[in-house]
Amino acid sequence: MxxxxxxxxxxxxxxxxxxxxxxxxxxxxxxxxxxxxxxxxxxxxxxxxxxxxxxxxxxxxxxxxxxxxxxxxxxxxxxxxxxxxxxxxxxxxxxxxxxxxxxxxxxxxxxxxxxxxxxxxxxxxxxxxxxxxxxxxxxxxxxxxxxxxxxALAEAERQSVGVSRITVDQLVLAATVVDHDAQTVTGQHVDITQTGGVRLRPWHLRxxxxxxxxxxxxxxxxxxxxxxxxxxxxxxxxxxxxxxxxxxxxx
Ligand SMILES: C[S@@+](CC[C@H](N)C(=O)[O-])C[C@H]1O[C@@H](n2cnc3c(N)ncnc32)[C@H](O)[C@@H]1O
Known part of the structure; x- marks a missing residue:
């Protein structure tokens, strides 16, 4: 199906x-x-x-x-x-x-x-x-x-970037874009490690x-x-x- x-x-x-x-x-x-x-x-x-x-x-x-x-x-x-x-x-x-x-x-x-x-x-x-x-x-x-x-999302900034995780060998940045009219948040967790490079982890919520x-x-x-x-x-x-x-x- x-x-x-x-x-x-x-x-x-x-x-x-x-x-x-x-x-x-x-x-x-x-x-x-x-x-x-x-x-x-x-x-x-x-x-x-x-x-x-x-x-x-x-x-x-x-x-x-x-x-x-x-x-x-x-x-x-x-x-x-x-x-x-x-x-x-x-x-x-x-x-x-x-x-x-x-x-x-x-x-x-x-x-x-x-x-x-x-x-x-x-x-x-x-x-x-x-x-x-x-x-x-x-x-x-x-x-x-x-x-x-x-x-709170209805009042949130349209765009933001913050630190989601930080350790000695990893930094995860969380970037989001809010569409207040569509009531959506589109995000990327940008997962950076010394050995693995950069991995993008996208997500989307309505x-x-x-x-x-x-x-x-x-x-x-x-x-x-x-x-x-x-x-x-x-x-x-x-x-x-x-x-x-x-x-x-x-x-
Ligand atoms: C935030 S996780 C929550 C997992 C678990 N319930 C918990 O509390 O830890 C959301 C889950 O919903 C699943 N999911 C997303 N869209 C779905 C859909 N349309 N039908 C079934 N599962 C879906 C994802 O694969 C993911 O495993």
């Missing part, structure tokens, strides 16, 4: 596999503690009945040990073979906007962690991924999305605000059940940089 996230929706040269190709070999080294995996697992386990979760954009499986430790069975989906291979987790290679799964009474939650939804380059594709998540969980199942709010996600969810028969600022259930407000939103079928 043709990929649902068409390459044409991305900037030239980018596509659904770009993130994985850029970061698979370094993801676990660079981002082991990028979010609180234990708190994520506690949060999901509390709301996932039956205790089977589909993780949309499994990546290297960073969250899997904690999810399993919390008593959950995990079904992983990812578009990038490179990411999955890097983590050697059993998972399905697929686009999260076109899940190769039937609706199930066995799946209690769909989890889309750490801005993964924003790898889909347009609002309609993100809406479609939310619809797919809703389709495959049980009637009482939940769809849980972790993402940046985009409030953010949606919490309100925009609520509208996409509502168009797919989901209603917002809960929203927090983090996995520890800190209250969300309009100063929050990130949100955890829990949606359930409106019926």
């Amino acid at each position: 043709a990929p649902v996230s068409p390459t044409a929706a991305f900037p030239p040269g980018f596509g659904p596999g770009t993130y994985g190709a850029s970061f698979a070999d370094v993801y676990d080294d660079w981002y082991p503690a990028i979010s609180d995996a234990a708190a994520t697992a506690r949060f999901v386990a509390k709301r996932c009945q039956p205790p089977v979760v589909i993780e949309l954009g499994l990546g290297t499986g960073r969250l899997v040990p904690e999810l399993r430790g919390a008593g959950l069975e995990v079904i992983g989906i990812d578009a990038s073979v490179a990411m999955l291979k890097s983590g050697t987790r059993p998972a399905l290679v697929a686009d999260i906007a076109d899940l190769p799964l039937r609706p199930s009474t066995a799946v209690g939650a769909a989890l889309c962690a750490f801005n993964t939804l924003f790898n889909l380059p347009t609002a309609p594709l993100q809406q479609r991924a939310i619809a797919e998540a809703a389709r495959v969980v049980t009637g009482d199942g939940v769809v849980i999305i972790e993402a940046v709010t985009g409030y 953010w949606s605000t919490p309100e925009q996600l609520d509208s996409m969810a509502s168009s797919n028969g989901l209603r917002l059940l809960e929203r927090f600022a983090d996995w520890d259930e800190t209250a969300f407000d309009h100063e929050s940089d990130t949100h955890i939103s829990v949606y359930r079928k409106a019926t």
Whole structure:
């Protein structure tokens, strides 16, 4: 089947596999503690009945040990073979906007962690991924999305360059270009090492605000059940940089 996230929706040269190709070999080294995996697992386990979760954009499986430790069975989906291979987790290679799964009474939650939804380059594709998540969980199942709010990005400088990592033999510069109208950030991690020279690691995100996600969810028969600022259930407000939103079928 043709990929649902068409390459044409991305900037030239980018596509659904770009993130994985850029970061698979370094993801676990660079981002082991990028979010609180234990708190994520506690949060999901509390709301996932039956205790089977589909993780949309499994990546290297960073969250899997904690999810399993919390008593959950995990079904992983990812578009990038490179990411999955890097983590050697059993998972399905697929686009999260076109899940190769039937609706199930066995799946209690769909989890889309750490801005993964924003790898889909347009609002309609993100809406479609939310619809797919809703389709495959049980009637009482939940769809849980972790993402940046985009409030700070809306005010961010159009261009920036910063130091992402620095060691005695490596410098990683992070360069970004923000398109405020399109709600996109296009970035390059420029990875410079003494022995390896320069490696470019490109990425592209299209953010949606919490309100925009609520509208996409509502168009797919989901209603917002809960929203927090983090996995520890800190209250969300309009100063929050990130949100955890829990949606359930409106019926
Ligand atoms: C930021 S990583 C998050 C990985 C993992 N969930 C975590 O929290 O560490 C995003 C993942 O989404 C995957 N991805 C990007 N676009 C995708 C798509 N359209 N369908 C399925 N997976 C996708 C990437 O390959 C990558 O593994």
